[in-house]
Amino acid sequence: MIWHPTPGQTIRVHYRKSAVRFMRMHGWIGKVCRVGTGPGPINVLVLFKFPLPDKILTEFAVIPRGNLVAL
Numbered sequence: 001m002i003w004h005p006t007p008g009q010t011i012r013v014h015y016r017k018s019a020v021r022f023m024r025m026h027g028w029i030g031k032v033c034r035v036g037t038g039p040g041p042i043n044v045l046v047l048f049k050f051p052l053p054d055k056i057l058t059e060f061a062v063i064p065r066g067n068l069v070a071l
Contacts (some may be wrong), residue, residue, distance in 0.1 A: 004031045005044050011068045013046070024029045025061060029071065035062070044068060 008018065009032045015023045030048040042065045050057040 001066050002070050003065070005065055005068060007034060010071045011044075011046065012071055013063060013067055014069045015067055025063070030061075032068075036063075037049050039067050041065075 003010070003013045005011070010029060011032060013023075013025045013028045013030070015026045022027045027047075028048050030046040032044055033047050034045040036043045043062050044065050046061050046063055046068075048061065050059070
């Protein structure tokens with residue numbers, strides 16, 4: 001788990017074993033774009049990039065910091 005994520009940091013999304021089959025982003029690697037300040041749960045805006053044969057697909061997701069692992 002990342003306690004203080006910073007913009008530009010490379011991360012991997014990790015969910016607990018019992019939740020993996022419901023969370024399609026488990027194992028995805030991305031970069032932190034923005035970090036929430038609270039109060040309450042600290043959420044992180046993450047950018048994912050997927051190379052395709054003719055273009056690059058980008059996707060954003062908001063994920064709680066407790067589900068992120070630093071790479």
